[in-house]
Amino acid sequence: MPSRKRISIRNHSAEANLFARRTFITFIGVIVMLLILFSNVYSLEVSSYDKYKTKSNSNRIKLLPVAPNRGLIYDRNGVLLAENKPIFSLEMIPEDVENIEESLAEVAALLDISAEKQAKALKSIRSKRRFKPVEISSRLNDQQVAEFSVNQHKFPGFFIDARLKRYYPFSDLTTHSIGYVARINQRDSIKLEEQGKAENYAATRNIGKLGLEKYYEELLHGTIGHQEVEINNQGRIIRTLDFTPPIPGKDITLSLDIELQMIAKRALAGKRGSIVVMDPRNGEILAMYSNPSYDGNLFVHGISSKNYNKLRNSKDLPFINRSTQGRFPPASTVKPFLALTGLEENLITPEFEIFDPGFYQLKGVKNKRRDWKRWGHGKVNLTKSLEQSCNIYYYDLAFRLGITKIATMMERFGFGDYTGIDVHEERSGIMPSVEWKRARFNQQWYTGETLSVGIGQSYWTVTPLQLANATSILANKGEIKIPHLLKSTTEEVTEIVDGQEVSRSVTEEIIYEDKRPIVLNDSKNWDLVLDAMHNTVQKYRATGYNAFKGSTYDAAGKTGSAQVANIKQDEKYDAKKTQENKRDNAMFIAFAPYEAPEIVVSVAIENVAEGGGAANAAPVARQMMDQYFGDRVIISEDQSRHPHHENVYGAKKLSTNP
């Protein structure tokens, strides 16, 4: 240890000076370091203020998307066909519940919730944040909702959440035309992304998958809204800063008449087939039903694989909308169109006659084509050829026209092409021609095939909608309306009147432009063919007579019976079934009233027992027309329109001959 003496001889003032110098240096150091700190904080708070302000806001402000309500769908008379129905789910916020397992067991006992669901809920409680709601049971029934509401006070932290789900009250009656919505899947998401619509769908769960729901997705969906909220570091919402309400989708009104649709379903009960009813004056589809159908509501909730496979594997092919996708040989229903082509090409006249011995034979060909009537129709002119549906007359006509002239005219009536109806599920059918056969099979065209085309067979396939469309063109004497289901849209518009927000609904009728009409060289030809169709329904013993006997309106039409050509889809050979599959298809086209057509009906029924179109399809068309006209009595009095009739048909006939 150093001695005290040494200390006493120290140079105190030198030491003090040294110390003061050193202290001063450290003081300068302190100042410099404080300046460093300050300048750093300055650069953060002043130079980079905007950057950090933005970062701070993006930390705490979150935009929560709010889904718009989907537009409703009505039939032409205002009957709701697609609505948004609240469905209720039981949810729970874990942090608000004291004893989770005990409370859950009590609620489950009250509402009869399965142990499986409870276990699932407990599992998701463990994995979720404690302030986020956990779903315990989805789709509570009304009784469960009532039961819980009465006892809610016993279960703090539990609550019922209501969400809107699409619901189709007429289920399978409208599925083929309206389609359905279902959960947005990955493919939909990618498509939305590509179309730049992903942002608008941020809160949306379902999207139109089929039919009108798909076709008018953009009209029905609406515009997303946003809730701007402040959140903390765990994502808990602290408060709402701003709210932009979503704009609901437009309501749409269809041309469909649900009552007519019901009649169609009843008429086709137990059969495979389709009915299309169209207004030739504007192209509105009044009814379009394909049997069998299926319930679109199944898909809204996510269809079980059992149900899905049952539908998919059904031999009756319920997924096919036969009205727009069915491929039917048109058979004799195309004879009026061929007759018109013959008149237009001056190959026949109303007076022109052939002799029908019961068969048709091409020169140098052994094979005889038989008429459906074994002994033949004898002398046949234009009117009789349609009234009796004489095949020989049309073999001869088709032979003389040739496939190219036939195909050219038929294409003008829309055969072999899409009608342009507002659903995506449509097939174009086939209008065979020399070019078509070369492209399809790389084969040459045979004259024998032309003969078959003459009676609506061979490769020729049509959809019932195409038939209705072609009939409409015929009834309109060349005017072409585009068949459609959408009639008008309705939306709520909010306006500020005298400083007050007033909302009113604005309805917009959809205007469809006509296609270029068919103009004939001689417009009298229309009347000749239409008159023959009128006779076909009105004249005693004509093919359509029985079906329309006693109707109070004045219908015209044409029957058809197609030989086996069933719509097939990977069908396996099945002996039992084959018998049925070999039976004829029944076809019928009609319009009424004859003088001023208001509706066109086309009917196609697969594999009927016997009697063909006249016995099976025409009565169905009659039921549709009866429903449409109801008690209306439409009297045809204009004699000049009925050159070939001995008396006036329709109501008058009814009254004179009860």
Add this chain to the structure above:
Amino acid sequence: MRTTGQDQPKQRTFFQRIHLDFPLLIGIMSLMALGLFVVFSAGGQEFDIVIRQAIRLGIALVVMFAVAQIPPMSYQKWAVPVFIIGILMLVAVLLFGHVGKGAQRWLDLGFMKFQPSEIMKLVVPITVAWYLSQYDLPAKTSNIVVAFVLALIPTLLIAKQPDLGTSLLIASSGIFVIFLAGASWRLIAVCGGLASAFAPILWFFLMKPYQKQRVLTFLNPEQDPLGSGYHIIQSKIAIGSGGINGKGWLQGTQSQLEFLPERHTDFIFAVFSEEFGLIGVAILLLVYLAIVMRGLYIAVNAQQAFTKLLAGSLTLTFFVYVFVNIGMVSGLLPVVGVPLPLVSYGGTSMVTLMAGFGIIMAISTNKRVHA
């Protein structure tokens, strides 16, 4: 020997009689008051936490007052034995210490838990000052080497716990004494060179993985924004978004919405600057500067070499707290666990700090007396 200090007042004031330095006390008390407001805001606006902090501050003030009554020269007698006991306790901590937060810092004495490294914050500067003040100043190189070793032993023991923040403070308290004792500039340059040579050894052999991670995070916080970089990123956002005027007391979104971690302890400066802005920061720094200036003034005017060195070292170590804390919170330095002195919520280090101020006050008011 009688003192003949020029600034010796003729009559002792009330504060001098109770051994308190009035200007220093004002500075300390204003920081404490400010701290209570910020702690309230950072602690979820609960009075509980403010009351607990106020009790701690009260205890710390009592400790300061008690320490201020001890004549500073008496520490010389106790320096060596206390230093040896302290070293032994540090060794004991490493051998039998209580593990908390992944580090061994606590010694369980049965009736209380005790953190020996806190005591060493005072013992080291006392011991080094005692050692160097026995010889003429400026200190000779050989003495400096001994003094350096005296500071190095506890530094390494504490770094081993591992407690980087405390070992840094203890090392600097020793180094400040050596610097103030007049270590030659040439020696300082040589030591600086040696230190930089030592850095790689430190990195590769002595630092724990989590310490290395802190340094890496400091160099590039964005590399792991949700993990180790989260603290510093959120802290910078809090400071930066405060702007010039701040968001206002209790209005800081980063702190109120809990984006900022450790907001009432080590990162309280971020809360403060988010809510009070650049203006608040400037005032805070000025208060710290005033305390440092007063401490250095007391050191310069102390009568003995020992008290001069001790007061200077304690004051500068206090400033190291401030610099390291604000530096790390604002992204200038890697994150080491150093609180913002007198403002951060927390007990142990506050008591030690206030005991240090007690010593400084004793030095300020005991000029006439010397051992």
